[in-house]
Amino acid sequence: xxxxxxxxxxxxxxxxxxxxxxxxxxxxxxxxxxxxWFADNGERLGTYRGHNGAVWCCDVSxxxxxxxxxxxDQSVKLWNVQTGAQxxxxxxxxxxxxxxxxxxxxxxxITTDPFMGVTSAINVKRIADDPSQQSGESELxxxxxAGRINRAVWGPLNRTIISAGEDCVVxxxxxxxGKLLKESExxxxxxxxxxSLTKSADGSHFxxxxxxxxxxxxxxxTLTLIKNYTTERPxxxxxxxxxxxxxxxGGGQDASSVTTTxxxxxxxxxxxxDKILQEEIGGVKGHFGPINxxxxxxxxxxxxxxxxxxxxxLHHFDPDYFNIKI
Amino acid sequence: xxxxxxxxxxxxxxxxxxxxxxxxxxxxxxxPKQVIGPDENGIKKVIEYKFNDDGNKVKITTTTRVxxxxxxxxxxxxxxxxxxxxxxxxxxxxxxxxxxxxxxxEILLERPRAHVLSWLVECAYFQQLRGLNFASIAALVxxxxxxxxxxxxxxxxxxxxxxxxxxxxxxxxxVLMVCRTCGKKGDHWTSRCPYKDLAQPPETFIDKPAATExxxxxxxxxxxxxxxxxxxxxxxxxxxSDMRRRNEENSVRVTNLSEDTREPDLLELFRTFGxxxxxxxxxxxxxxxxxxxxxxxxxxxxxAERAINKLNGYGYDNLILRVEWxxxxxx
Numbered sequence: 001x002x003x004x005x006x007x008x009x010x011x012x013x014x015x016x017x018x019x020x021x022x023x024x025x026x027x028x029x030x031x032x033x034x035x036x037w038f039a040d041n042g043e044r045l046g047t048y049r050g051h052n053g054a055v056w057c058c059d060v061s062x063x064x065x066x067x068x069x070x071x072x073d074q075s076v077k078l079w080n081v082q083t084g085a086q087x088x089x090x091x092x093x094x095x096x097x098x099x100x101x102x103x104x105x106x107x108x109x110i111t112t113d114p115f116m117g118v119t120s121a122i123n124v125k126r127i128a129d130d131p132s133q134q135s136g137e138s139e140l141x142x143x144x145x146a147g148r149i150n151r152a153v154w155g156p157l158n159r160t161i162i163s164a165g166e167d168c169v170v171x172x173x174x175x176x177x178g179k180l181l182k183e184s185e186x187x188x189x190x191x192x193x194x195x196s197l198t199k200s201a202d203g204s205h206f207x208x209x210x211x212x213x214x215x216x217x218x219x220x221x222t223l224t225l226i227k228n229y230t231t232e233r234p235x236x237x238x239x240x241x242x243x244x245x246x247x248x249x250g251g252g253q254d255a256s257s258v259t260t261t262x263x264x265x266x267x268x269x270x271x272x273x274d275k276i277l278q279e280e281i282g283g284v285k286g287h288f289g290p291i292n293x294x295x296x297x298x299x300x301x302x303x304x305x306x307x308x309x310x311x312x313x314l315h316h317f318d319p320d321y322f323n324i325k326i
Numbered sequence: 327x328x329x330x331x332x333x334x335x336x337x338x339x340x341x342x343x344x345x346x347x348x349x350x351x352x353x354x355x356x357x358p359k360q361v362i363g364p365d366e367n368g369i370k371k372v373i374e375y376k377f378n379d380d381g382n383k384v385k386i387t388t389t390t391r392v393x394x395x396x397x398x399x400x401x402x403x404x405x406x407x408x409x410x411x412x413x414x415x416x417x418x419x420x421x422x423x424x425x426x427x428x429x430x431x432e433i434l435l436e437r438p439r440a441h442v443l444s445w446l447v448e449c450a451y452f453q454q455l456r457g458l459n460f461a462s463i464a465a466l467v468x469x470x471x472x473x474x475x476x477x478x479x480x481x482x483x484x485x486x487x488x489x490x491x492x493x494x495x496x497x498x499x500x501v502l503m504v505c506r507t508c509g510k511k512g513d514h515w516t517s518r519c520p521y522k523d524l525a526q527p528p529e530t531f532i533d534k535p536a537a538t539e540x541x542x543x544x545x546x547x548x549x550x551x552x553x554x555x556x557x558x559x560x561x562x563x564x565x566x567s568d569m570r571r572r573n574e575e576n577s578v579r580v581t582n583l584s585e586d587t588r589e590p591d592l593l594e595l596f597r598t599f600g601x602x603x604x605x606x607x608x609x610x611x612x613x614x615x616x617x618x619x620x621x622x623x624x625x626x627x628x629x630a631e632r633a634i635n636k637l638n639g640y641g642y643d644n645l646i647l648r649v650e651w652x653x654x655x656x657x
Contacts, residue, residue, distance in 0.1 A: 001434070002428050002431075002432055002433065004428055005426070006425060006426050007425055007426075021401050021403060021404045023401075023407060033414065033415065035414075041426070043426055044415075044419065044425055044426065045410060045416060046412050046413035046414040046416045046417075047414030047415040048414060082413075083413055084413035084414045272435065281438075282435040282436050282438060283435070283436050283438075284434075284435055284436070285433060285436065286429070286433055315433070317435075318435075321435060324435075
């Protein structure tokens with residue numbers, strides 16, 4: 001395959017997200033402008049201007065009309081996907097790290113970082129149908145975990161919130177009361193900070209990637225460990241194919257040591273693993289910095305990766321990818 | 327003459343004209359083309375008639391299955407979005423800004439054990455590189471391949487050929503790709519080891535006893551120069567030279583042997599001149615084909631001399647043998 005290289009960002013990529021139909025790709029980077037691209041040819045559709053800090057995460061509504069972005073400028077913004085206009089700004093007193101729309105797009109879960117004595121928190125906001133009626137009130141605020149909460153997503157039926165972060169523990173919270181329901185056990189859980197978390201297409205299980213050089217597959221309801229994928233690099237990003245039983249892990253050495261070593265020693269490939277057999281299928285090379293973001297197109301026929309090098313690489317699979325046997 | 331003309335006045339046609347005219351103009355004599363179907367199974371029949379080269383009427387029935395191709399599933403909304411106007415920084419995008427590029431490099435999903443394949447990819451890459459013009463090489467500089475862009479055309483060519491050979495050997499299973507620097511099997515060759523720079527300097531890498539270094543210092547050899555094992559400290563020199571002398575004694579070199587010649591054949595040929603102590607035919611280790619020369623040692627020098635006189639220029643297995651003393655005699 002000949003990947004499409006998209007160089008719209010000046011700074012390292014942080015997050016990638018496809019919309020439901022898989023025709024738009026949203027990219028977030030440490031520069032201040034989230035960008036939307038056409039996912040088939042990589043043409044840039046537009047940028048969302050207004051943030052004043054690194055943008056860490058985004059999510060798009062099911063109808064692809066609203067975009068929500070979490071930024072280090074201590075704000076979360078709602079955007080009109082089509083025009084790039086700001087609809088609403090949620091202000092926080094610490095940087096916002098991750099954001100996720102609930103099923104139905106009525107709620108959004110936002111995590112904020114520990115900052116200047118403020119502890120990290122998980123906030124649930126109600127998203128109004130009409131942006132002019134939008135309020136900044138939190139429905140629920142959960143505090144507790146130590147360190148940054150790198151990702152929080154909605155569990156099945158919006159009943160739970162799944163969070164993971166720097167304290168290496170995956171937690172499941174009740175989304176109504178904020179009560180802690182389940183916690184991953186230290187023996188089976190990650191040994192180092194969890195950098196990424198992604199749900200399967202049906203939401204029944206999710207994958208976490210950690211700096212302990214492994215990724216783990218968990219059941220969304222029971223929080224039982226299903227599979228473990230070990231690799232030889234810290235994992236920064238994970239993705240799951242919605243079509244095949246494949247898992248993609250991206251990562252690489254610490255960004256600060258990239259310039260001092262050979263690019264081949266950096267292990268900047270996106271590694272494909274068989275989801276069930278936990279065996280490596282192959283690697284896709286190309287980035288010359290660690291991979292920070294991975295996303296699978298909802299049709300499973302292409303995937304994109306965003307790296308510390310500022311490039312988004314959009315890969316449309318060759319036909320023989322779909323017949324790979326281990 | 328058009329078909330319309332003919333059908334208007336067929337009576338005017340004469341048989342002599344018919345012969346001269348080519349088959350195409352006779353098509354009006356044939357029944358019309360029939361198309362049947364496609365039926366519910368998608369089977370479509372087309373019946374055609376035509377004249378073959380001998381002028382005979384031939385009925386051709388073509389049966390085909392018509393299948394509907396799956397339409398690309400694009401939602402209405404996605405098509406609509408396709409026509410959205412640009413916004414943000416994308417409005418003022420220069421034509422030459424080249425934000426979106428297609429990779430010049432073919433990226434494959436590299437299988438973990440497919441090391442031979444990855445070699446071929448490398449080779450293909452070099453081939454591709456040769457064909458690139460300067461502008462595209464400049465474009466490559468932005469990619470991570472900057473290290474190999476430094477090759478000149480000729481060098482890249484060489485590397486490619488070498489690569490091909492290695493790949494062929496790899497195919498035959500003759501060579502196992504083992505990196506001498508990091509000890510990794512099947513991933514890369516030593517020269518491409520990513521840990522090359524991280525590895526220890528080569529001086530400390532050669533496995534030689536510590537005594538060698540002191541011996542070298544004693545003989546005044548430059549540090550790091552290669553010292554053959556027989557010259558190293560602790561090696562028994564006298565034994566080595568003795569053995570060499572014995573091998574050289576009455577040794578006859580036979581060259582221009584045919585590939586089929588083996589040691590028993592040589593023995594049979596040379597034993598007629600006297601007792602033979604050793605017969606050796608050089609065999610290529612990899613291909614196990616004779617390299618076309620061998621050595622025969624005689625017990626007595628006279629026998630060897632007679633053999634040389636008799637067999638030098640002797641026709642053996644369609645080839646003219648060349649038989650001589652193994653080492654040029656000074657006396």
